[in-house]
Amino acid sequence: MARKLEELKKQYNSVSHGMSLRGGGPGRGRGPSGKGKPKNMGKTVGRILSYVGKYKLRLISVFVCMLLTTVSSLCAGYLIAPIINRITLEVNPDAVLNPSVLEQAADKLISAFVSTRFISSLMVNTAASVTVYVLAALIILGTVYGIAAFGSFLQGRLMLSVSLNSIKEIRDDLFKALQRLPVKYFDSHPTGEIMSRFTNDVDNIDVMLNNSLTSIVSGVISLVGTFVFMLTTNIWLTLITVLFLPLLFFAAGTIAKNSAKYYGAQQAAIGAVNGYIEETISGQKVIKVFNHEDECIDEMNLLNEDLRNKQEKAQFWGGVTGPIMHNISLVSYAVTLGVGGILIATRGFTPGALTVFANYSKQFSMPISQLSQQVSTLFAALAGAERVFNVMDDIPEPPDAEDAMEKEIQGHVVLENVSFGYVPDKTVLKNISLYARPGQKIAFVGSTGAGKTTITNLLNRFYDIDEGSITIDGNPLKSYKRDFLRKNIAMVLQDTHLFTGTVMENIRYGRLDATDEEVIAAAKTASAHSFIMRLEHGYDTVLEGDGANLSQGQRQLLNIARAALSKAPILVLDEATSSVDTRTERHIERGMDRLMKNRTTFVIAHRLSTVRNSNAIMVLEKGEIIERGDHDDLLNQKGRYYELYMGIKELD
Numbered sequence: 222m223a224r225k226l227e228e229l230k231k232q233y234n235s236v237s238h239g240m241s242l243r244g245g246g247p248g249r250g251r252g253p254s255g256k257g258k259p260k261n262m263g264k265t266v267g268r269i270l271s272y273v274g275k276y277k278l279r280l281i282s283v284f285v286c287m288l289l290t291t292v293s294s295l296c297a298g299y300l301i302a303p304i305i306n307r308i309t310l311e312v313n314p315d316a317v318l319n320p321s322v323l324e325q326a327a328d329k330l331i332s333a334f335v336s337t338r339f340i341s342s343l344m345v346n347t348a349a350s351v352t353v354y355v356l357a358a359l360i361i362l363g364t365v366y367g368i369a370a371f372g373s374f375l376q377g378r379l380m381l382s383v384s385l386n387s388i389k390e391i392r393d394d395l396f397k398a399l400q401r402l403p404v405k406y407f408d409s410h411p412t413g414e415i416m417s418r419f420t421n422d423v424d425n426i427d428v429m430l431n432n433s434l435t436s437i438v439s440g441v442i443s444l445v446g447t448f449v450f451m452l453t454t455n456i457w458l459t460l461i462t463v464l465f466l467p468l469l470f471f472a473a474g475t476i477a478k479n480s481a482k483y484y485g486a487q488q489a490a491i492g493a494v495n496g497y498i499e500e501t502i503s504g505q506k507v508i509k510v511f512n513h514e515d516e517c518i519d520e521m522n523l524l525n526e527d528l529r530n531k532q533e534k535a536q537f538w539g540g541v542t543g544p545i546m547h548n549i550s551l552v553s554y555a556v557t558l559g560v561g562g563i564l565i566a567t568r569g570f571t572p573g574a575l576t577v578f579a580n581y582s583k584q585f586s587m588p589i590s591q592l593s594q595q596v597s598t599l600f601a602a603l604a605g606a607e608r609v610f611n612v613m614d615d616i617p618e619p620p621d622a623e624d625a626m627e628k629e630i631q632g633h634v635v636l637e638n639v640s641f642g643y644v645p646d647k648t649v650l651k652n653i654s655l656y657a658r659p660g661q662k663i664a665f666v667g668s669t670g671a672g673k674t675t676i677t678n679l680l681n682r683f684y685d686i687d688e689g690s691i692t693i694d695g696n697p698l699k700s701y702k703r704d705f706l707r708k709n710i711a712m713v714l715q716d717t718h719l720f721t722g723t724v725m726e727n728i729r730y731g732r733l734d735a736t737d738e739e740v741i742a743a744a745k746t747a748s749a750h751s752f753i754m755r756l757e758h759g760y761d762t763v764l765e766g767d768g769a770n771l772s773q774g775q776r777q778l779l780n781i782a783r784a785a786l787s788k789a790p791i792l793v794l795d796e797a798t799s800s801v802d803t804r805t806e807r808h809i810e811r812g813m814d815r816l817m818k819n820r821t822t823f824v825i826a827h828r829l830s831t832v833r834n835s836n837a838i839m840v841l842e843k844g845e846i847i848e849r850g851d852h853d854d855l856l857n858q859k860g861r862y863y864e865l866y867m868g869i870k871e872l873d
């Protein structure tokens with residue numbers, strides 16, 4: 222059971238998914254993939270700063286606002302001291318009070334305010350002087366808290382704009398980087414993993430910028446501010462608070478360490494559950510076909526129980542922080558009150574100062590526990606940021622050569638001794654040589670995995686060749702600008718893809734400046750027109766989920782229409798008609814033949830009837846061309862093609 226769980230987790234954690242089964246642990250990171258510590262923290266932080274740093278003015282304002290907020294609320298808290306002192310004196314005029322500098326300053330401020338016309342106009346001249354004093358003090362106190370609230374509002378607003386702008390740029394840059402990555406990257410990274418860069422990782426950076434960063438900075442400011450205020454109020458009482466510090470730090474440290482540990486485990490478990498859910502959703506049909514529902518439920522149970530377990534631990538440690546720290550500070554509060562009382566009795570320490578001080582000492586642990594809670598979120602975000610930057614730094618398609626050209630292409634394609642492998646030491650194509658003149662139709666046939674698609678991957682430079690040469694009109698592929706080259710090779714890929722959008726838009730993907738009439742003409746060439754007209758909204762029917770509402774063959778027809786719309790002089794059809802009936806296939810062929818009169822066409826097909834009328838047929842086997850010629854030649858050769866055609870021997 223345990224082994225099975227480990228295996229499952231490994232399987233689904235290699236792919237972290239972006240669904241929001243959110244963890245509610247310390248600092249509440251969002252979604253999975255929060256595990257792992259950043260490897261190069263300094264560099265990652267620097268990189269984030271390079272985004273955030275663009276908003277210097279706003280950042281400075283945020284800092285000023287934080288300072289304003291923290292200092293004003295500290296000051297406002299201090300105004301309570303002179304109020305209490307004044308009341309004490311009112312009750313007991315003989316009390317010996319020895320106010321601190323700050324108390325004296327606050328008292329002066331209030332007294333000055335009392336003698337203003339504003340206060341005397343408030344028809345309080347009849348009231349007792351202590352009432353006037355308290356009223357004046359409360360007005361000041363309210364104003365200062367008002368300033369603090371405004372500062373905090375402004376700070377939140379500004380930081381939100383800084384973080385959202387930075388996040389937008391990061392997302393943009395990530396997407397740009399993605400568009401520049403070679404096909405190889407997408408072939409070797411699961412979609413879910415790439416997706417989680419955009420979802421969890423970017424989300425985590427957002428949480429960090431918005432919450433963690435501000436609470437860390439304001440935590441430090443308030444820690445320092447409180448300490449300064451305490452120190453100026455009374456040195457002895459400050460000493461008591463300082464004595465409690467190691468205990469606070471120890472508790473905070475232990476909690477932070479544990480919560481980080483369980484938080485990581487929780488995130489991994491969330492990743493596993495989400496990965497599993499996503500896979501069962503996308504594979505639901507297969508699950509039903511093979512009656513695997515019950516097994517799926519069992520596996521889900523296993524993963525889900527594990528998640529519950531981890532969440533319990535993580536959230537326990539997350540939730541325990543507040544109470545523990547609070548209780549420690551309550552003890553410190555009590556000791557402070559006791560010692561403070563003695564100081565009042567013996568040293569003229571004022572009751573006002575004690576009240577204020579006791580409050581400060583109670584608050585003192587807050588920033589510390591806040592900081593300790595932010596640690597795991599911070600690490601999760603930095604690790605996520607590092608993964609995001611790694612994608613950005615991944616090797617893009619190499620840039621075009623300086624003198625790369627955009628010279629009109631006729632379509633004379635020559636491959637000479639081309640060898641290629643997707644991974645080193647594993648050649649997929651060996652010594653492929655062939656040529657195609659403009660207007661010729663060249664077919665590739667051969668067993669599954671023989672390397673047919675691979676040849677077409679080389680033509681449009683999805684991958685670059687290892688050995689040999691490929692030229693078009695006598696110029697090596699690399700001498701053309703890559704975009705230009707791809708514009709000149711229309712492809713119907715083996716796996717069709719339709720985007721969310723109307724049928725019209727999907728076909729127009731083949732050439733963006735095509736008119737509606739041209740799109741319809743292309744659809745007619747591809748024999749797609751009649752089925753499109755039968756759709757509910759014809760060409761305006763919206764396709765969703767890769768054309769889930771179409772049949773496999775209909776999807777292929779749209780892909781062919783897309784290629785037919787393109788004016789590219791070279792056309793590649795990889796199993797383009799494998800899912801359409803033979804009669805429709807004949808129609809398409811006739812249409813395409815007209816279209817392809819002066820263009821070079823490469824056709825890949827398992828159905829040999831499709832390739833019969835090609836100028837040359839290449840029979841591929843294990844990456845090599847083992848036979849070539851036109852249909853009649855090959856039949857006369859009585860070799861592999863003959864066997865295939867006559868159905869004498871099944872493909873291996």
Ligand SMILES: Nc1ncnc2c1ncn2[C@@H]1O[C@H](COP(=O)(O)OP(=O)(O)OP(=O)(O)O)[C@@H](O)[C@H]1O
Nearest residue numbers: 408643644649668669670671672673674675676715
């Ligand atoms: N992205 C890739 N990375 C590594 N190896 C790959 C990749 N794509 C294909 N291969 C390998 O290259 C070989 C040739 O694959 P290719 O897709 O060219 O075959 P094919 O002739 O088009 O087959 P089919 O008729 O099934 O489409 C196969 O052995 C396959 O495993």
Ligand SMILES: [Mg+2]
Nearest residue numbers: 673674675715
């Ligand atoms: Mg193929």
